[in-house]
Amino acid sequence: MRVAINGFGRIGRTILRQVLNLPDHGNVQIALINDIAPADMLGYLFQYDSTFGPLPFEVTARDHMLSVAGHRIPLTQQTDLSRLDLTGVDVVLECTGIARETDVARRGLKAGARSVLISGPSPAAEVTVVLGANENSLGDARIVSNASCTTNALAPLLSLLHGLCGIETxxxxxxxxxxxxxxxxxxxxxxxxxxRGGALSMVPTTSSATQLIDEVLPDLAGRISGAAVRVPTASVSAVDLVFTMKTSMTNATFGKALRDLVRAQPVLGWTDHPLVSSDLRMRPESLVIAGPETRIVNDRQARIFGWYDNEWGFSARMLDAAALMADREPS
Structure with a gap:
């Protein structure tokens, strides 16, 4: 699979770190990286990461080339991706955060790439795909949104729960x-x-996942509400879900059934250990359910708590979704 990374920020750099960690690089070839920042700054921020730590090998970025671990990746600084030649690229990983308008989202296609995967919600996408929830809706869409990190954490869990016991609200x-x-x-x-200062307070705010769930899981449209609290930690987030079941279940029955289903779902994980957020850094799952925090009240109300590395897990799903897109027959 040949991919181009447009935007070498938090997600773009994390994607490349994951590719370098894959056996034989997962048959992923990085054809090009495009970012408007100075090349030496891009190389420095890729080698030394405050969240994930430094890379164990040298990184150089000069002469329009990023060199890392024996790989030489073309490095461009084009503000308009459509001016580049991306012929032969299967998927552009659009990680700039600005592809909210159709003409911007289509720039990778205009440059010759087969498809574009946007690293966030975008009204310009033809479809929003969340692995473990609605990947069957991908079809032949050429501009696809990978939703948000929280939607990737929540949607597979909701899909699983709705199949297990039904969700009323x-x-x-x-x-x-x-x-x-x-x-x-x-x-x-x-x-x-x-x-307000993000590292100084807990900040109540909204989450785009609530709206995206209606799109990704239309059977649950209008039944899921949500909110966010931004907290002063640098990595790893959590989902705290309370829901009412359609089918009554005991704690023991529910816990075992949920554990078995989660362990059979490739994008979800389970832990019975009393973990804290830093223990989940660089976990590739979309969500890791904390078994000790899961419980039922009065047979039909349940509470589930799970962890997700909002950068590492989301970047892993970007690569997974890109592989699905690349495996399609050329249109």
């Missing part, structure tokens, strides 16, 4: 680490609460 709270959308010190943003 549910409320999700994501306890989310701070991100670049928040200032480090108080500074104006569109939302007043999110204008």
């Amino acid at each position: 549910a409320h999700m709270t994501t306890i989310h680490c701070y991100t670049n959308s928040q200032p480090m010190v108080d500074a104006p943003r569109g939302d007043m609460a999110r204008s």
Whole structure:
């Protein structure tokens, strides 16, 4: 699979780290990296990462080339991706965060790539795909959204639960680490609460996952509400889900059935250990269910808690979704 990374920020760099960690690089060939930042800065930020730690090998970025672990990857600084030649590229991993309009999202196609996968929600996408929830809806769409990290954590769990016991209504709270959308010190943003220093307070806010669930799982449309609390940690987030079942189950029956189903679902994980958030750093699952935190009240109300590395797990799903897209017959 030949991919191009457009935007070498948090997700773009994490994707490349994962490719380098795969046996034989998972048959993934990085054809090109495009980012407008200076090349030496890109190389430095790729080698030394405050969240995931430094890479164990040298990285150089000069002469329009990123060299790492014996690989030489063309490095461009084009503001308009459509001006590049991407002939032979199966999927553009669109990680700039700006592909919200159709003309921007289509730039990879105009450059000659077969398809584009956007690393976030986008109204320009033909379809939003979440592995473990609705990958069958991919079809022949050429501009695809990989949804959000929280949607990737929540949707496979909801799909599994709805099949197990039925969901009447549910409320999700994501306890989310701070991100670049928040200032480090108080500074104006569109939302007043999110204008406060991200590393200093817990900040109640909204989550795009609530709206995306209606799109990804239309059978549950209108039944799922949600909110977020941004917390002063740098990585790993959590989902706290409370829902009402259609079918009554005991704690023991529910716990065993859920554990078995989770372990059979490739994008989900399970732990019976009393873990804390830092224990989940660099876990590739979309969500890791915390068994000790799962319980039922009055036969029909259940609470499930799970962890997700919102960068590492999401980047793993970007590669998985790209592989599905690349395996399709050329249109």
